[in-house]
Each structure stands twice: as structure tokens, then as C-alpha cells.
Amino acid sequence: MFFNYFRINVLVLISYILVLNYFVFPVFGEDWPEWRGKGRLGIWSETEILREFPKSGLKVKWRHRLGSGYSGPAVSNGLVFVADFLPKTGNDGTERLMALHEKTGRHIWTHSWKVNYVGLARSYALGPRATPTVDGDRVYAIGAKGSLICLNSVDGQLVWKKNFVREYGTKVPVWGMVASPLVEGPLLIALVGGEKQAKVMAFNKVTGEEVWRALDSDSEPGYCPPIIISIGGRKQLIIWHPKAVLALEPQTGKVLWQMPFRVDRGLTVATPVFNGLNLLVTSFFNGSLMLELDETFPGAKLVWKGKSNSEIETDTLHSLISSPVIVGNYIYGIGSYGHLRCLNAKTGERVWATLEVTGEKARWANAFLVKNESQFFISNDRGELIIAKLSPKGYQEISRTQLISPTSDTGIGRRQAGAVNWSHPAYANRHIFARNDNEIISASLEAN
Numbered sequence: 001m002f003f004n005y006f007r008i009n010v011l012v013l014i015s016y017i018l019v020l021n022y023f024v025f026p027v028f029g030e031d032w033p034e035w036r037g038k039g040r041l042g043i044w045s046e047t048e049i050l051r052e053f054p055k056s057g058l059k060v061k062w063r064h065r066l067g068s069g070y071s072g073p074a075v076s077n078g079l080v081f082v083a084d085f086l087p088k089t090g091n092d093g094t095e096r097l098m099a100l101h102e103k104t105g106r107h108i109w110t111h112s113w114k115v116n117y118v119g120l121a122r123s124y125a126l127g128p129r130a131t132p133t134v135d136g137d138r139v140y141a142i143g144a145k146g147s148l149i150c151l152n153s154v155d156g157q158l159v160w161k162k163n164f165v166r167e168y169g170t171k172v173p174v175w176g177m178v179a180s181p182l183v184e185g186p187l188l189i190a191l192v193g194g195e196k197q198a199k200v201m202a203f204n205k206v207t208g209e210e211v212w213r214a215l216d217s218d219s220e221p222g223y224c225p226p227i228i229i230s231i232g233g234r235k236q237l238i239i240w241h242p243k244a245v246l247a248l249e250p251q252t253g254k255v256l257w258q259m260p261f262r263v264d265r266g267l268t269v270a271t272p273v274f275n276g277l278n279l280l281v282t283s284f285f286n287g288s289l290m291l292e293l294d295e296t297f298p299g300a301k302l303v304w305k306g307k308s309n310s311e312i313e314t315d316t317l318h319s320l321i322s323s324p325v326i327v328g329n330y331i332y333g334i335g336s337y338g339h340l341r342c343l344n345a346k347t348g349e350r351v352w353a354t355l356e357v358t359g360e361k362a363r364w365a366n367a368f369l370v371k372n373e374s375q376f377f378i379s380n381d382r383g384e385l386i387i388a389k390l391s392p393k394g395y396q397e398i399s400r401t402q403l404i405s406p407t408s409d410t411g412i413g414r415r416q417a418g419a420v421n422w423s424h425p426a427y428a429n430r431h432i433f434a435r436n437d438n439e440i441i442s443a444s445l446e447a448n
């Protein structure tokens with residue numbers, strides 16, 4: 001009996017190792033394990049990447065059918081993770097997280113859960129918003145109505161789960177739960193928006209046990225993913241919610257500093273950008289705020305702040321979805337009506353603006369900027385992929401190609417393309433992985 005038990009367990013172990021060896025293949029590049037890539041920096045560090053698209057367009061390596069969703073893909077250890085939504089009747093449906101083989105697109109596993117989208121803006125209630133976060137043999141995902149799940153990344157088995165509404169009294173904002181969870185050491189940190197000082201919470205990433213909670217939920221939680229920065233040899237957890245920008249001690253949730261910044265309609269969306277000692281946030285209605293952080297003692301002082309509270313009569317940079325980038329003394333980002341703008345980082349003054357990236361002056365027109373060496377890969381909401389160089393002298397487009405069809409209806413009665421694509425692609429192992437409401441694709445960006 002003991003021998004049979006031992007033999008069965010050895011076989012299980014061998015099978016598990018074989019599965020890992022099958023999926024975790026050697027790679028020559030780097031993975032994209034979370035929102036905006038490793039460290040949430042919007043930087044793709046791989047080399048030997050093409051500098052111009054083929055005239056015939058990128059060759060799609062594989063396609064896989066999907067349901068709807070805005071959640072971007074994550075790529076780690078030979079697997080692609082992506083979340084979607086399958087409608088049933090009325091507001092009811094199923095949210096899913098699935099894993100696909102990175103090289104072939106073959107389906108590996110799916111984990112699903114029922115959801116009701118009542119209370120969400122109907123024009124935008126098309127599926128999960130948050131990009132999955134991968135950490136070794138675990139993957140974390142948040143659904144639009146606040147279901148946080150931890151799964152085994154190899155086989156999709158549930159490790160632990162949380163329901164923000166039921167367990168913490170979260171009032172889900174009108175655009176849903178958007179902020180991708182963040183792994184920091186032994187912790188998983190999430191924007192929860194719960195009662196009893198639970199706007200931000202940290203869980204044991206292995207067990208799901210609560211470790212700490214922080215901040216009053218006296219306002220909506222907003223939509224901004226948390227980030228970790230290092231300054232003066234000390235890590236700070238940056239949180240931007242509709243009343244303030246602040247830093248928490250990652251291990252305890254203790255407030256280190258905060259700067260008031262009231263943002264209309266709870267629209268803290270774009271990820272904060274940290275460069276040198278400067279921290280920048282930008283909002284659709286209220287523009288931008290630039291802070292200078294203290295190297296010796298946790299603190300921040302105001303460098304400049306936009307004066308406009310209008311989406312049309314704007315100053316500085318008024319972004320909605322797109323996170324800007326800082327290169328040297330200049331900021332580049334997409335404004336409220338689709339203009340790519342260049343700002344002086346020291347003063348906030350505009351240097352130039354262009355509509356060439358988005359192609360039209362339209363409310364919420366969007367594009368995502370990812371830096372690769374001296375160039376940028378820019379995916380706009382028409383489903384186009386652009387290679388460009390950005391400098392204080394202006395926008396220099398090098399190449400453009402159609403990557404994927406825009407399929408999402410924003411419900412605001414505009415867009416020359418008839419729909420938009422607001423899902424951030426993943427750049428991993430010299431490939432791009434992009435999704436819409438029908439499919440996810442993989443295409444090579446390797447230089448020939």
C-alpha cells in the first residue's frame with residue numbers, strides 16, 4: 001500500500017516537472033508579466049527589434065478566439081494570460097482568465113466565475129479591465145466587479161480568492177475595478193476601495209491572508225494601478241486616488257507623505273511616472289501635477305500644477321487612459337482629445353502637439369507609448385502600431401501598420417474607425433501580443 005502511494009506521488013511529481021519543462025522554455029528576450037511590463041515602466045528593453053514594418057504588414061503568428069474585455073495580456077514563463085467576458089442575459093455573464101501557449105496560441109487552461117455588471121456604465125461594461133499580474137507559479141487577476149483571484153499559473157487551479165464587495169464593503173465605481181494588483185516581496189497589493197480603512201490592502205501573496213489595510217474610503221478608489229518606486233535607498237508605494245497623491249510604506253501601509261490633488265469624477269486612471277526625483281500624474285479634467293521627492297527623508301514638494309479644470313480648454317497635459325513618458329527634461333503623452341503633446345518637464349509648458357498619432361480630434365482618443373531603445377512603439381485606438389521617435393523638435397514617424405481591428409463601442413457617438421481598441425498590448429520575447437473583443441494575436445517584431 002505504501003509502495004503504491006509512493007509510486008502515485010512520484011508519477012504526479014514527474015508529470016508536473018514535464019509540464020513545467022514543456023511550457024517554461026528558454027527565451028532570448030524578456031517577459032511582460034504585468035501592466036506596462038516589468039516594473040510598470042512602459043519600457044521594452046529587448047534588442048534586435050525591427051526598425052520598420054514590412055510593406056505587407058506584420059505576419060500574425062497565431063490567433064485565438066476571445067470574448068470581450070479591455071484587459072491587456074501578460075506574458076510569463078512561456079504562457080500568455082488574458083481575461084475576457086462572455087455575456088449571458090441582461091447584466092449577467094461570465095468573466096474568465098485563460099492561459100495560452102506563447103509560441104502556438106494553444107489553449108492550456110481556463111478559470112471562470114459568474115458576474116453581474118449591474119451598476120457599471122453600460123457603454124463600457126464589456127469585460128475585465130485589469131491586466132493580470134504573474135509572479136512565478138501564481139497569476140493574479142481582478143474582475144470588473146471586484147473579484148480578486150489567485151491561480152496556479154501552470155494548471156489554472158484556484159489558490160485563493162477575495163470578493164471586494166462582499167468581504168470589504170467596496171462600492172464599485174461606475175467604470176469598474178481597473179487597477180492591476182501589484183506584487184511586492186511577499187505581498188500582493190490591491191486597490192480595494194473597502195470600508196474601515198481598506199482603500200488599499202496588502203495580502204499574503206501565497207495564502208491570501210490580510211497583512212495590512214490603509215486609507216479611508218471617503219472617496220472613490222479611482223482606477224490608477226499602484227506602483228513601487230525606490231528613492232534614497234527606500235521603497236515607496238505610490239497611490240493616486242481622487243483626493244491625493246501619496247506614498248505608503250510597502251511593508252506596513254503607513255503613510256509616508258501625501259499631496260492633495262482633487263480629481264473630478266474619480267478619474268485617476270493614467271499610471272504615475274517617476275523619473276529622477278520627479279513624480280508626474282495626469283488627469284482628463286484637471287491636468288497634470290509634478291512633484292519633486294526628497295532623497296533623504298520621505299516627502300514631496302510641488303514643482304508645478306496645471307491650472308485648467310476643463311477637458312477642452314486645457315493646459316499642461318490632460319490624459320485619460322494613456323500614461324505619459326519622461327525622457328530627459330521632456331514629457332510626452334496623449335491629451336484629452338487625442339493630441340500627442342510634448343511638455344517641458346521643469347515647467348509644464350507645452351513645446352509642441354500633434355494629432356498624427358491618433359488621426360482625429362476626438363474625446364478620449366488614445367494611444368499607448370512604450371519605449372524601446374531610441375524609438376517608441378505606439379499602439380493607437382484605431383488598432384494601428386506605429387514606430388516613432390520623439391524629441392523636443394517634434395514627432396518623427398518612421399513606420400505604421402494595421403495590427404488589430406478596433407471592436408469596442410464606447411457609446412459616445414464618435415470615431416472615424418467606428419470603434420476603438422483600448423487594450424494595452426504586451427511586448428515579450430521579440431513579439432507583440434494584442435487583443436480586441438474577438439481575438440488575441442501574436443506577431444513577431446524581431447529584426448530580420
